[in-house]
Amino acid sequence: MALKIVKGSIDRMFDKNLQDLVRGIRNHKEDEAKYISTCIDEIKQELKQDNIAVKSNAVCKLTYLQMLGYDVSWAAFNIVEVMSSSKFTYKRIGYLAASQCFHESTDVIMLTTNQIRKDLSSPNQYDTGVALTGLSCFVTPDLARDLANDIMTLMSHTKPYIRKKAVLIMYKVFLKYPESLRPAFPRMKEKLEDPDPGVQSAAVNVICELARRNPKNYLSLAPLFFKLMTSSTNNWVLIKIIKLFGALTPLEPRLGKKLIEPLTNLIHSTSAMSLLYECVNTVIAVLISLSSGMPNHSASIQLCVQKLRILIEDSDQNLKYLGLLAMSKILKTHPKSVQSHKDLILQCLDDKDESIRLRALDLLYGMVSKKNLMEIVKKLMLHVDKAEGTTYRDELLTKIIDICSQSNYQYITNFEWYISILVELTRLEGTRHGHLIASQMLDVAIRVKAIRAFAVAQMATLLDNAHLLTGNTQHSGICEVLYAAAWICGEFSEHLEDPMATLEAMLRPKVATLPGHIQAVYVQNAAKLFSTVLCGQEGAPADSKVAQETSQLLIDRLPVFVQSDNLEVQERASCILQLVKYIQKLQQKDVEVAEEVTALFAGELNPVAPKAQKKVPVPEGLDLDAWINEPPSGSESEDEGRKTKGKAVFAKEESRHTKPRYTEVDEKELAKRREVRKAEQANNPFYIKASPSSQKVYQEAVGVEHIPVVQIDLSVPLKVPDQYVKLEEERREKNKTDRKKKDKKKRREKGRQRRGDSGPESEEDITPAHMVDIVTEEMPENALPSDDDDKDPNDPHKALNIDLDKPLADSEKKLPVRTHRPDEVLKSPIEDAEGLEVTSEPKKKSRKEKKDKESKKDKEKKKKKHKQEEGEDLMEAGSEEPVQSKVTNDVAAQPPASTPEASDLDFWLSNAPVPSDPQEAAAVTDAPPASTPDAASGVAAVVPDSEPEETKSSKHKKKKQKREKDKKKKHHHHHHHSDGAREESVQNGTVEDEEPLPPMSNYALLAENSYIKMMKQDADEVCDIQGNLHDGSQVVVSVIFENKCDSFIKSMEFNVMDSLNSKLQRPEGAGPHDSLTVPFHLPPGISNEARFIFSVQSIVMPQKLKGTLTFIVKTEDSSTHEKLDFKLHFTCTSYLITTPCYSDAYAKLLESGDLKGSSLKLEGINQPFHHLLARICFHHHFSVVERIDSCASMYSRSIQGHHVCLLVKTADQTVSIDAKCDEPGLLRNVLDEIKLTFSQC
């Protein structure tokens, strides 16, 4: 006892850790909930303490409880506290907890922005990693927007560990903040060729994921992926790429042609099943996309089917499953090749694994033909009988119905057989699909006229045995069948052999236990039957007694229904009861009533298409919303009530759309229609009229009481009605012999002697038992053909449908950075977390703007399309070769280059070393030599002078327009202002109607000649921020190459003379004077960007490097070597990187006294102060720390960690800049460069 007390106090002293909690929960199995609630109380106490270790321990326990299903969102703020701990072990717990329980509507998330930013730029790679991992789970649109830039920077981190994570997380950022996709995409593309395989596969994953949703935007990456596919040995990456190609091929059949060969090779060579499977899948996709153009791929199909067969035959259930899955894809386009494996698939139906059986069922759907339908269904019926679980049995049932009813009963040759199958299916106990069977019965009976007599007979039996269906319970859905049975018997009662018996069956007292809507149908159709009975009786006037008995029967039985609690049943019953009473009176007076009674139900009901009602066009001039009468002023509320009621009734009605409706047509119209129909039928050779002979006269009505109630033993297995199968077989046999006889006759007549049997029956040999007129469903005239657009408007991927091929406008080069209002002093988050405030306003606006942009883009696309079409027309008109192989046409007719990338792709595709597959080669032999030049000349012909200048000027125009637009909507220039990132930070805080900034670009002309133009962006990116001070410093130079001539430029080689200080980074093994190959070719008018990495020793001095670019200009008949010299100017600002800084840290830095000062005065500057700041930010990579009126402090940091601080003041066109830096040389040069910038404008 005492020990326990001691132990308890120790427990209190040393808080429980996670292990203790888990152990405790395990020890309190019987009162777990109680134990946990005490634990939660303890945790709450612990969270109140200041000690971060205690807190993190508490949060750690909460994560466990969260997993067990306890809501821990109340601790969200504590989680944030733990996240911001400086110790990694605690931070990690915080992020784990956050990733588990934060979501978009967690409000404390906005407190985390700065903490996460700090962690992302932490020197410790694990801090960064943990922040990225956590962020991926709870990134919100706000976080995505605020951190996009930071994450983008991390994509070029030195550590692959971080790069990989950053690349992956960009996907989430894109989803939440689609605007970031275009600016970030070039770098993402770059990562596809990252030296680290992990980063590479991460990039492949992200792009594949993006491309899967909007494949057409990624077509231009096909060549790159193709290269990866042929070079990569990483199976994970290969699988992703191959899957991606599967998504791309439907858009570009030529791509498929190119793919087939390498994929077939992979199929043959790989030993990895997963890769093999994906290859087969993609080949299938390719074949599907080609199926229209080139039917000659039987070898590939054969290969696929063969491999799949191996999979299916494998003993591993997983492979079997996947094999069947892939098989079903082939089925859609090449049913023949799958059908030959029917044996295998039927075998799979017997598998013990339900998933496999379901897959096999799916396959069966496509494999049926007129010939084997009966056999397959017979087999399925056996399975229905054996099936144990109801779900599987229900699945079988729906499949049977699907298989039989597919494409308008195409494969059913014998509807009697089908009806009997349906009737058999009603014997299933406890199925949910009664209504499905019912609707099939109705559909067949209504639309297949010839079958009605048979259907009615079957339905009469069903009605007679109704007690079997409803037998045990109400809840079995199968009683729905009675709904159909009653309706069919009533509507087509002229086919009934014994209408009296059926009438009696329908009026049994037990019917009153059926669901209301079924009773209603019973009552209504009893009336129809009654009229039929009367009709029959009056043919033989002697037996008016029977007719009167019938009336009496109705009068006796109907009152049960009149008392029904279902309104509809009640209404109909009382209505009909009165009618019958009246008729009885007439009968007693010996008046002939039959004719008049039948008139009640005269006319035929036509099937109505399910969507017909919706598609009735609103007649012109009819305004459905207009009031018919002016609304009464006083009783609005009452009116409201009525309206809603009305709506409810209408809605209900709509849900039963598929039911045939009574069309309200007056007698005359009806007669007219009937005439027309008869005339039509008379002219229709396929229509066989229902024989009227089935109307027989019955003399006797059986008394209700005497009907023997036969109990059918339900355990008797379902039997496929063999008689019909046999009958059908006999019939077919007979047909065959008949035909043979005929054939023989013919042969004899022709005097030819041919031997041998006619072989197996072919599809056409089977003639349907009846010439069946399947009535098509009625649709209103002028029905609009459009179908409902069922795309989900909330799909987040829709927003990512962004054209990535358009070259980035300068405005898009950088992601907009959002900082806080400059007048609001920046503070470190620890000091004042509440100070962080995210304005949500600009977000909305940006969305609006985006929409504008999108619509603009759409227009452009349309234009493009138009252009292409024109091109095609031209092409066709111009093609004079009368006989061209299909493929040549195919290639030639491809849209000519209207966008640079497209033409790139076109080139790549049309250069396809056309199929090595021998079969295919045979089909195209004449094509390849002709096609390429053809395509090329085509391109040249249609777009003869797409000079770069022109496109550029048009771009400028667009930009101008955009700016004008911006001006109009003043508040728009928050986000997509053409001037990019840096001044954004300034502008956010400025008054709204300050004039917009002039455009700025980081790209400077490097060199130009008549062939090519080089533009350089001065060192836009610097890696390795921390450590490795002197040897790891790198500067990345992006160079845009633009082809200005009409010829093709290739084999570009880039070389720079290394200086002592700066060296071009060359691949390993290359000598110091070797040149780098530019990794692309340039078709005419195209520009592309390449990046080169330089390592720099000292950053104190600006430098100039001499370089040359050599390239080959290739015209149609010749090629020349050309050379272009240029100078690369590395300014000191190139070595600065924009780094945000908090005002308190900034103050400390200045106080420290390590910095040496320098100053600069600029005169005659008459631009607004915010422009000035923006310029410094943009061109010299500074960030604004604080701005007060006409005074601002700015900060930047060099790649080697030098701090550079500026104090900028302005007064009367004079700008004074006081600067401090720990490296005076660097500072002097930077100031000189700033001076230069301002002297230039």
Add this chain to the structure above:
Amino acid sequence: MIKAILIFNNHGKPRLIRFYEYFAEDVQQQIIRETFHLVSKRDDNVCNFLEGGSLIGGSDYKLIYRHYATLYFVFCVDSSESELGILDLIQVFVETLDKCFENVCELDLIFHMDKGGFSAAPARAVSAVKNINLPEMPRNINIGDINIKVPSLSPF
């Protein structure tokens, strides 16, 4: 994309749960229960794929699972993942756990839930574990070096 990783024992007790999309706690538990219900009634010799249906995500999603001793490892993935690939991934994951805990068993996961949570993390999102270069990846997997870094951590 992997939508969720669920690890529970033969009785449906969650041992390690990771959702890469937000679901409220009660929904999460519901999903776990349903998944357990679906998975537990399947024999060991049937295939390891299940159509997710209404569970999470809809028809595009699949449940891919493996059963090791007392634990079920269930991955919920969409159609962009290779089915066999995910099966291998589960294997890799289990082997990683094995390396972390030396002969992993259910108790390890119970008592080191925090570590497990983080070793699951690398498997997250777009299955970053895929930088493992597998020479072969049929069902009898034998994977060589594993590149996941689970930082060795001091115990709390």
